[in-house]
Amino acid sequence: MNGAVEAANKNIKKIIEKMTVNYKDRHEMLPFALLAYRTSIRSSTGATPYSLVYGMETVLLIEVEIPSMRIMARAFNKKVRIREFSPGDLILWKVLHIALDSRGKFAYKYDGPFIVKEVFNGGAIILNDMDGNENALPVNADAFKKYYP
Known part of the structure; x- marks a missing residue:
């Protein structure tokens, strides 16, 4: 039609010439040249032909043997616990001991309780303390756990 097949064949032929x-x-x-051609990013589309056909990137065999960031992120995301909060929940805030505490291992691990005022879809929440004072900045929900009085 417009020479796309001929251009693809020319590129595959160049790859084979470099390999043999x-x-x-x-x-x-x-087969190796076809794999290389299908998994390399095209400058015209900014994507690989494999991802255009199947809707996701291919996992290469070398990535299974030597863990890549994508494989490691997938393994990490399996262990993530989803924390669901709703307005009105009581929560505890994890204390990060930046300054040395004189109590050592007996220092508090959590601060609070706090009341959830608003929940955002990205995992951020806005808090009120027990007196009703609002914390104006949203905080990531990873640092919290539910409080059951």
Whole structure:
């Protein structure tokens, strides 16, 4: 139609020429050349042909052997506990001991309780303390756990 097939064939041929020593092993290198062509990003679309067809990036065999950031993130996300808060819940805020505390291991681990005023969809919440004073800045929900009086 518009020469796209011929251009793709030309690119695959260039890949095979770089991989082979003589013309007799071209048929052995064809699957590897096709994999390289299908998983490399095109400048015209900014995506790989594989991702355009299947809607996701391919996981290469080397990524299974040597963990990549994508594989490690997938393993980490399996262990994440979803914390669901709703307005009016009582929660405790985890204390990060930046300054040295004289009580050592007997120092408080959590501060509060606080009342959830508003919940955002990205995991941020706005708090009120027990006196009704509002904390104006949203805080990430990872630092909280529910309080059951």
